Amino acid sequence: MHISLADGNTRAISDTFTHHTGGRKSKTIERTTNMKTPTSIVAVMSAVLLSGASAYAQGDASSPACNNSSWNPESYCFYGEKAKIVEKFGNISTTKLSERRVFLQVTQGESKADVRLYERQKDGKFTVTEWTAKQTSRLLADIDKAIIANKGVDCVGEQVKGILGRELKGGKVSKEIPAPETTKAAFAHPVNEAKGEFIKSVIFLLC
Numbered sequence: 001m002h003i004s005l006a007d008g009n010t011r012a013i014s015d016t017f018t019h020h021t022g023g024r025k026s027k028t029i030e031r032t033t034n035m036k037t038p039t040s041i042v043a044v045m046s047a048v049l050l051s052g053a054s055a056y057a058q059g060d061a062s063s064p065a066c067n068n069s070s071w072n073p074e075s076y077c078f079y080g081e082k083a084k085i086v087e088k089f090g091n092i093s094t095t096k097l098s099e100r101r102v103f104l105q106v107t108q109g110e111s112k113a114d115v116r117l118y119e120r121q122k123d124g125k126f127t128v129t130e131w132t133a134k135q136t137s138r139l140l141a142d143i144d145k146a147i148i149a150n151k152g153v154d155c156v157g158e159q160v161k162g163i164l165g166r167e168l169k170g171g172k173v174s175k176e177i178p179a180p181e182t183t184k185a186a187f188a189h190p191v192n193e194a195k196g197e198f199i200k201s202v203i204f205l206l207c
Contacts, residue, residue, distance in 0.1 A: 066207045069100055071152030076203040082191050085201055092183045096205055102157030104143075104164075104204040105187050106136050110196025115139070117164060117171075118186075119157075124179055131164065131171040139167055140202060157207035 076092055078085040097103065100120075107114045115131040133139065146159050164171070180186035191201050 066101060066155055066157070069205075069207045070150070070154065070156040073147055073156050073207070074205040076205075078201050080198060082194065082199055085191050085199060086184055086188045089184045089187045089203075090182065092203065094183055097183055097186065100205045100207065102161070102206040104160060104206060105190060106140060106202045106204075107190040107194055108136050108200040109194030110198075112195070114190040114194065115164065115168060115171075116190060117161060119161075120179070121176075125175075126177040126179060128174045128177050129164075129171040130174070131168040133168060139163070142167065143204065155207050160204065160206055 074096065078088055102120070103118050105114075105116045105118075111134075113133045113136045115133060115136065117129045119127045119129075121127060142163050143160055146163055147156055150156055150159050187201070187203060191199055194201075
């Protein structure tokens with residue numbers, strides 16, 4: 001399935017890469033790991049970097065870039081109101097996102113959770129696998145343990161992918177998804193679609 005970002009009528013999985021804003025003001029709790037806020041970089045470089053221009057976009061699970069990223073994975077955890085979470089997605093450097101072949105978003109709503117694994121292909125487009133679960137506390141704990149146990153030895157993206165397959169089984173796969181232009185566009189949709197006023201969304205930048 002090929003879905004263009006320019007198509008305003010497009011829904012389904014490509015909405016993952018659509019920017020959503022709005023909502024009332026409220027307090028939001030945020031925990032981040034190695035987070036920086038290079039606003040100027042985000043504004044100027046996002047379209048270029050996320051379009052697949054990074055040399056790493058052509059890499060694979062055995063590349064030197066993957067080895068380096070597996071040794072230095074990152075996670076960002078946000079709690080609170082949807083609009084505030086989406087706004088803070090913009091604080092994740094687009095440079096960091098463009099340097100990763102695999103990243104994961106786990107969003108917990110009031111009654112269910114949405115899990116999405118993004119895998120950049122050699123042509124710069126993405127394969128996105130989506131699962132629905134009731135709770136993700138155990139899944140997140142298992143992912144954390146696997147990352148620590150791996151210690152950067154093997155491809156951390158493949159390690160996490162294996163956990164998702166074992167615990168969540170087969171997911172809905174969408175192929176040839178265009179790269180997002182911003183981090184907000186990449187991660188906003190699952191948050192906006194979640195049920196409830198207090199949401200949790202965790203981003204893992206893997207290999």
